Amino acid sequence: xxxxxxxxxxxxxxxxxxxxxxxxxxxxxxxxxxxxxxxxxxxxxxxxxxxxxxxxxxxxxxxxxxxxxxxxxxxxxxxxxxxxxxxxxxxxxxxxxxxxxxxxxxxxxxxxxxxxxxxxxxxxxxxxxxxxxxxxxxxxxxxxxxxxxxxxxxxxxxxxxxxxxxxxxxxxxxxxxxxxxxxxxxxxxxxxxxxxxxxxxxxxxxxxxxxxxxxxxxxxxxxxxxxxxxxxxxxxxxxxxxxxxxxxxxxxxxxxxx
Numbered sequence: 001x002x003x004x005x006x007x008x009x010x011x012x013x014x015x016x017x018x019x020x021x022x023x024x025x026x027x028x029x030x031x032x033x034x035x036x037x038x039x040x041x042x043x044x045x046x047x048x049x050x051x052x053x054x055x056x057x058x059x060x061x062x063x064x065x066x067x068x069x070x071x072x073x074x075x076x077x078x079x080x081x082x083x084x085x086x087x088x089x090x091x092x093x094x095x096x097x098x099x100x101x102x103x104x105x106x107x108x109x110x111x112x113x114x115x116x117x118x119x120x121x122x123x124x125x126x127x128x129x130x131x132x133x134x135x136x137x138x139x140x141x142x143x144x145x146x147x148x149x150x151x152x153x154x155x156x157x158x159x160x161x162x163x164x165x166x167x168x169x170x171x172x173x174x175x176x177x178x179x180x181x182x183x184x185x186x187x188x189x190x191x192x193x194x195x196x197x198x199x200x201x202x203x204x205x206x207x208x209x210x211x212x213x214x215x216x217x218x219x220x221x222x223x224x225x226x227x228x229x230x231x232x233x234x235x236x237x238x239x240x241x242x243x244x245x246x247x248x249x250x251x252x253x254x255x256x257x258x
């Protein structure tokens with residue numbers, strides 16, 4: 001799936017920053033974009049002058065932010081005619097790290113993650129149903145039609161992309177920022193269930209059913225549909241914790257077989 005076709009997520013990522021800690025904000029905004037899959041592995045970032053214009057900051061501020069990203073290994077800079085700053089080739093969280101995180105989080109904490117995530121996305125769906133134009137709905141439907149949910153990696157990236165697009169449709173900059181923050185913090189865990197082929201298919205179908213609900217202005221249906229998908233992901237996550245604690249791992253087949 002070509003992430004450039006996401007109708008709103010990239011605009012949200014590259015929106016202007018506020019006044020405080022701008023170099024750190026540049027780094028954080030781009031970090032979120034990489035974690036959420038808005039920026040793909042090996043993708044070249046906009047040039048430093050372009051980033052400065054997007055974010056509304058000085059060129060030196062952009063350079064300081066890129067230094068932070070290079071130090072964390074999220075980007076690499078190449079010199080020469082075809083040079084620039086590129087997203088590092090590997091950005092998928094290591095399975096062992098995720099297993100360790102599951103071990104450390106209690107079941108009640110995992111449930112709370114799903115509840116909090118659900119409240120955010122259901123709120124976005126409710127408002128989006130009231131503000132989505134026919135053009136917006138058509139654009140989202142086309143993006144979903146092209147989105148690939150057949151592999152674990154693509155499904156995780158496109159699930160995050162869908163929730164971001166839903167936030168963009170609310171026309172609330174604060175909701176967009178909160179959706180970015182909550183996905184950056186919890187998405188790697190909550191989307192683990194998309195290793196399950198049946199769950200991938202269910203989630204993709206649920207997302208596609210949201211579009212006509214948005215077009216019809218049916219906020220209750222849109223809210224219920226996105227809530228159902230998050231609930232399914234949360235239930236898979238709780239099952240995964242139990243299986244990991246019993247000596248299993250996060251390999252989809254091993255977990256699915258219990």
